[in-house]
Amino acid sequence: MEPGRLTPVEETSLLTVYARALDFDRPHPILGDEVARRVVDQVDYDFAGLGVLGSTERFVALRAKMLDDRIGAFVARHPDAVIVDLGAGLSSAASRVGPPSTVDWYSVDLPRVIALRNAVLQERASSHCIAASLADGRWVEAIPSGRPTFVVADGLFAFLTESSFRAVVDGIAEHFHSGVLAFYDYGRVSRLSRLPGRLPSKKRMARLLADAWAFDGFTDPRHLEGWNPRLRLIEDASALHEPEIAAFPSTWRMAARMSRRMPAIARKARVLMYAFGDADL
């Protein structure tokens, strides 16, 4: 299956699914996402040419696991939940979490990525795809608003401008009655620190990310509460504090130890979770 012409932003969907496929190939995977391996095997693309780093592969698998665990816990409490995966790409999170058929799962991404997704992924009966740009506020209209809702974004917000990110947050807080928003976050990533990714000597992965990255990020996770008063921070969990870090290369194990005393390191790889609405979650 040819992926067709994709923009750098759209192409990042191939990068993350490939990282999860590489994790699956390991003798002791973090995530063990067999569907990711099947997806990669179906797409005619130079995955090896991306130059995915071992640390990227592990972090992509670990953050997916952290988000899956939180979705799974939410679904266990709310079997009538709606899950909304923003910038879903070719993610098979729905197969990994395996919610009951009473849960509706919405995957939102740009039209060309959704077309590719439909070609390579077999969706469960209560899964739905929305082919739309999140920069256009109408994406939310097709999703039921009155059920407990888990909105997840795994590696999306860095690719939205700050104003689009804010509009997405406002759209969520206004449309859904109650639920949570969970996403993977890198803290503050200044424009200057992203410049080396543009060097011609860099691997395709670094150039893709440098071309697609649009948001400088924020340090204080309460920053989003200032954007919309309906949001309240309920979790700030560093990936560096997860037990899986013990199997990472030594530099990351050292960074993980240092991050216990230096929050600036811990926040470079974190899952943030916010509640909105008034229901008992």
Ligand SMILES: C[S@@+](CC[C@H](N)C(=O)[O-])C[C@H]1O[C@@H](n2cnc3c(N)ncnc32)[C@H](O)[C@@H]1O
């Ligand atoms: C790094 S990929 C992550 C994909 C998926 N969450 C995963 O973990 O494999 C980022 C995704 O965000 C999507 N994306 C970026 N900007 C978007 C927008 N304005 N509207 C919808 N999707 C967008 C891209 O097309 C891409 O699929």
